[in-house]
Amino acid sequence: MPIxxxxxxxxxxxxxxxxxxxxxxxxxxxxxxSGGCSTTHLMDYTPRKIIQLIKLGYCDIxxxxxxxxxxxxxxxxxxxCPAQIDxxxxxxxxxxxxxxxxxxxxxxxxxxxxxxxxxxxxxxGRVSEATLMLQFNLRTRRYFKDAQLGTKxxxxxxxxxxxxxxxxxxxxxxxxxxxxxxxxx
Amino acid sequence: MEVAYYPGCSLHSAAREYDMSTRLVCRHLGISLKEIxxxxxxxxxxxxxxDHLLAVSLGARNLALLDGMKMxxxxxxxxxxxxxxxxxxxxxxxxxILKTEVERILEAPVPCGVEVLSLLEMFxxxxxxxxxxxxxxxxxxxxxxxxYYGCLLTRPSRISGFDDPEQPVSMDRLLEGLGAETVDWxxxxxxxxxxxxxAEVGIVLDLGGQVLEAARQAGAEALVVAxxxxxxxxxxRQGAIEANRGTRYDLPVMYFTQLMxxxxxxxxxxxxxxxxxxxxxxxxxxxxxx
Ligand code: SF4
Ligand code: SF4
Numbered sequence: 001m002p003i004x005x006x007x008x009x010x011x012x013x014x015x016x017x018x019x020x021x022x023x024x025x026x027x028x029x030x031x032x033x034s035g036g037c038s039t040t041h042l043m044d045y046t047p048r049k050i051i052q053l054i055k056l057g058y059c060d061i062x063x064x065x066x067x068x069x070x071x072x073x074x075x076x077x078x079x080x081c082p083a084q085i086d087x088x089x090x091x092x093x094x095x096x097x098x099x100x101x102x103x104x105x106x107x108x109x110x111x112x113x114x115x116x117x118x119x120x121x122x123x124x125g126r127v128s129e130a131t132l133m134l135q136f137n138l139r140t141r142r143y144f145k146d147a148q149l150g151t152k153x154x155x156x157x158x159x160x161x162x163x164x165x166x167x168x169x170x171x172x173x174x175x176x177x178x179x180x181x182x183x184x185x
Numbered sequence: 186m187e188v189a190y191y192p193g194c195s196l197h198s199a200a201r202e203y204d205m206s207t208r209l210v211c212r213h214l215g216i217s218l219k220e221i222x223x224x225x226x227x228x229x230x231x232x233x234x235x236d237h238l239l240a241v242s243l244g245a246r247n248l249a250l251l252d253g254m255k256m257x258x259x260x261x262x263x264x265x266x267x268x269x270x271x272x273x274x275x276x277x278x279x280x281x282i283l284k285t286e287v288e289r290i291l292e293a294p295v296p297c298g299v300e301v302l303s304l305l306e307m308f309x310x311x312x313x314x315x316x317x318x319x320x321x322x323x324x325x326x327x328x329x330x331x332x333y334y335g336c337l338l339t340r341p342s343r344i345s346g347f348d349d350p351e352q353p354v355s356m357d358r359l360l361e362g363l364g365a366e367t368v369d370w371x372x373x374x375x376x377x378x379x380x381x382x383x384a385e386v387g388i389v390l391d392l393g394g395q396v397l398e399a400a401r402q403a404g405a406e407a408l409v410v411a412x413x414x415x416x417x418x419x420x421x422r423q424g425a426i427e428a429n430r431g432t433r434y435d436l437p438v439m440y441f442t443q444l445m446x447x448x449x450x451x452x453x454x455x456x457x458x459x460x461x462x463x464x465x466x467x468x469x470x471x472x473x474x475x
Contacts, residue, residue, distance in 0.1 A: 019237075021280070038336075038376040038392060070388070073230060074336035074376035079350045084343065095234050109384040114231035121232070121243070125225040127194045129417075136383050149421055153199070156460050160198040166225050175242040175290060 012057045020090050026083035027051050033077035033087055043067035047077045047087045054090070063098040067091075069107035109140055122176055125166030130159040186311065188302075189251050189259040190218035193266035193413075194226050200263075200413030202457025206442035207262050207304060209456065213320065213449050214312055221250050221259070227269035230380040238286070244273025245287045245295045252296040262304040262442070264412035268337040268345070271301040275344045303338055305411045305441065306347045309355045314362040322450040324364025327472050331368050331405035332356040332441075333396065335415045336376040350374065356441055360409060363448040370403035372396045379414035382422065393419055394426045397434045406468055407437040409444060416440060420462045437465035447474060 013024055027048075034046035044066045045053060053062050062068070068091060077087040098105065105111045116135050120127045130153075133146070153159050166172060196204035211218050224247050232240035247270060251259055261267040277284045277295055288295055302310070308317060334353045342350040351374050357367040378385075378392035396419065400408055410416045420438040427433055439461065446456040453475065458465055469475050 038378075039388065042388070042391075072336070072376045072378055072380055072388075072392070073233070075340035076336070076351070076376075078341050078343075086341075088341075092234050092237060096237060099235050107385060110381065111235075113384040114235055117229065117231035118235065118239075121226045121228060126197070127226050129195065129199045133383055149424075152462060153421065156462060157201070158199045158460060160201070163194060163197045166223050168223055168225075171292070172225055172246065174292070175239055175246065176236075177238070177290060179236065179239075 012059055013055050016054050016090055016093060019093050020086055022085050022090065023083075024051055024055055024085065027055075027085055028082060030082065032080045032082065033085070036076040036080040038072050038074045038076060039070045042070050050087070050090070050094075051085065062094050063101065063103045064106070066106040068095050068098060069105050069110045109136075112136065112139055118176075122173060123165075123169075124163075125169055125172045126163055128161050128163040130161045186215065187217045187219060187256070188307065188311075189254060189256040190220045191224055191247060191259055191261040191266055191270060192220065193261060193263040195263055195413035195417070199417055200440075202460045203262055203413055203416070203440045203442065206440055206446050206456045209451060210442050210445045210449060213446075213451075214308075214317070216307075216312070218260075219254060219256065221247060222254065223250060227266045229265050229269065233269070233272075238290075240269065241273045241276055241283065242287050242290055244270050245277060245291055246293075248274060248277070248299055249291060249293045249295055251299060252294070257296070257298065258300040258302065260302045260304050260307045262411070263414070264303060264335055264337040265414055267301065267303040271344055274299050274301050303345075303347065303411065305338065305356055305359070308445075309359060310347075314358050317359060317445065318362035321363055321448045323448055323474065325360070325444060325448050325472070325474065326364050328365040328468075328474075329368055329404055329406045330360050330365050330444075331370055331400040331403060331408050332360055332373060333377075333400070333408045333410050333415060333419075333438075334374045335379075335410065335412050336374060338411060339374055356409065356411060359441065360444065363444055365444070368400070368403040368405045370399050370405070372399035375399075377415050377418050379412075379418040382414070382418050386422070386425070389418060389422050390426050390429045393422055394430050397423065397426055397436060398430065398432070400436060401432070401434055405436065407439055407465060409439055409441050411441050416461075423463055435463060437461060437463045437468060439465055 031048045034048045071091040073088045228243040339348045339350045348355045378389040381388045443456045
């Protein structure tokens with residue numbers, strides 16, 4: 001049962017539980033998730049605190065938190081959690097909500113990169129790393145970022161902008177359900 | 186043995202050597218890889234962090250294509266692709282409502298019960314380390330290797346169901362089967378931060394740096410990986426990590442399939458060993474493996 005401080009507090013927990021198939025009332029608040037987390041030392045709110053903030057209904061804090069964009073999805077937390085609470089799935093859910101609501105992420109480049117990548121999937125069904133990096137550097141106006149590294153990779157034949165795309169693009173684009181992909185918000 | 190093959194985008198571009206060496210050692214072991222026709226990108230971190238339904242749908246399309254090939258078992262050498270495909274298969278199997286919705290979007294039925302295996306898992310569970318060891322003609326004697334699994338090969342354990350989530354041993358056993366020595370170390374299955382390799386280089390230098398440092402402290406002469414993202418990250422960012430930490434690592438980061446190929450007697454050229462940024466050649470030379 002969610003803690004009922006106000007209507008909003010219960011509804012966030014319920015929405016998270018429903019969307020992510022988790023039961024947050026099972027959380028022992030033991031902190032094993034935070035102890036194992038790969039980026040806990042960088043986060044403003046650790047995984048354990050994220051669970052607590054959901055229970056208390058603090059949408060705003062969560063959607064604006066840096067932790068959302070620092071989770072690397074390594075699944076250490078869920079594998080250590082005695083209640084098997086799927087924290088990476090919860091973080092994904094919160095990210096998606098924040099993104100859809102147009103909330104400015106603390107790590108804009110992360111979102112720019114992900115959106116550009118989805119843009120490429122939308123267009124061609126596949127991603128060419130070289131093209132994606134180039135687009136990313138242009139979009140973030142870092143024209144010379146990694147130029148030296150790029151040259152080294154070129155020499156090693158690791159840059160291949162000509163990755164063939166999929167044939168069934170029309171069918172593939174349906175999967176995006178009319179949502180814009182790869183557009184800067 | 187016949188198995189469907191999902192290479193993923195990296196293996197067609199930056200990680201072509203992983204594709205080359207995979208195909209070579211599979212052929213050597215009598216495994217026939219059938220590439221999924223018209224497969225699409227798994228969406229990687231981008232899809233699952235911005236649009237969950239899209240992430241599952243991208244996996245579902247690949248699974249549906251597999252059905253068209255009348256195959257029920259698929260392997261992917263990329264840990265990220267493997268993890269996305271397996272997660273999609275798992276969710277679709279356990280969530281009827283989601284499955285119905287995805288099938289409506291895809292306008293095609295999604296098969297149930299597809300077996301998704303990482304390439305490492307396929308070798309270890311379907312071929313067996315003993316059989317692999319029997320194929321060794323040039324043992325990797327004297328090589329001290331750090332088997333690096335990264336985060337997606339064994340986790341989440343509830344879905345992957347393969348090896349130990351934090352202290353895996355399968356790749357170590359395989360490398361030992363090839364005649365190499367493996368080191369005991371702390372960062373086998375820690376994250377190298379590859380998802381941030383372009384967007385947040387600071388995190389990569391931090392997490393990747395910890396991995397390289399742990400391998401060095403354990404006395405490893407090279408890292409062995411089973412993921413193109415780990416490889417690219419630890420190899421191409423190694424120079425920046427060295428500058429950042431003020432330590433010279435000079436640790437080659439090789440694919441486990443390249444080492445299998447070497448031990449099976451193939452030349453470094455056909456295994457694409459020249460394509461690695463941190464050259465493994467000085468090391469291979471001192472071990473008499475060239
Ligand atoms: S490990 Fe699980 S039970 Fe413990 S605090 Fe974290 S989410 Fe709660
Ligand atoms: S999945 Fe995210 S929250 Fe969980 S341990 Fe990894 S980085 Fe931390």
